[in-house]
Amino acid sequence: MATYVFWWLLGLIAMIIEFLTGTFYLLVLALAFAVGGLLAYAGFDTSTQALFASASGLVALLVVRRIKKRLSPPPDSMGDPDIGQSVTLLNEHQGIWRVSYRGSQWDARITDGSIPDSDHATITGREGNCLIISTQPTGHH
Numbered sequence: 282m283a284t285y286v287f288w289w290l291l292g293l294i295a296m297i298i299e300f301l302t303g304t305f306y307l308l309v310l311a312l313a314f315a316v317g318g319l320l321a322y323a324g325f326d327t328s329t330q331a332l333f334a335s336a337s338g339l340v341a342l343l344v345v346r347r348i349k350k351r352l353s354p355p356p357d358s359m360g361d362p363d364i365g366q367s368v369t370l371l372n373e374h375q376g377i378w379r380v381s382y383r384g385s386q387w388d389a390r391i392t393d394g395s396i397p398d399s400d401h402a403t404i405t406g407r408e409g410n411c412l413i414i415s416t417q418p419t420g421h422h
Contacts (some may be wrong), residue, residue: 313338
């Protein structure tokens with residue numbers, strides 16, 4: 282069997298497994314195998330094939346990681362069921378509000394510069410036990 286066929290079979294196997302798992306990392310491996318196969322087909326020696334396959338895999342891995350990081354939700358909203366929920370403003374002292382939420386009182390801060398024109402606000406984040414709120418409409422209910 283020709284070397285390029287071996288590379289391309291490895292790439293095909295990695296791609297099939299990728300379609301079943303959806304991780305994108307096996308797609309990177311399939312791309313690296315394809316590069317090795319192309320270089321083998323072009324007549325380059327084995328060490329050049331392996332070097333360029335590895336380098337292309339590394340570059341593709343960095344690209345995938347950057348894309349995944351860009352598409353990930355911000356850490357303060359990831360998995361927090363309170364984001365988007367409504368609170369009732371009670372009173373304010375030195376920039377810290379007391380709000381009523383889930384049957385108890387919480388400390389909260391308005392960080393978007395909005396000025397309350399009603400007694401309702403929306404949770405936009407959290408810093409420890411202090412809720413970050415906005416009095417601007419957000420579209421959440």
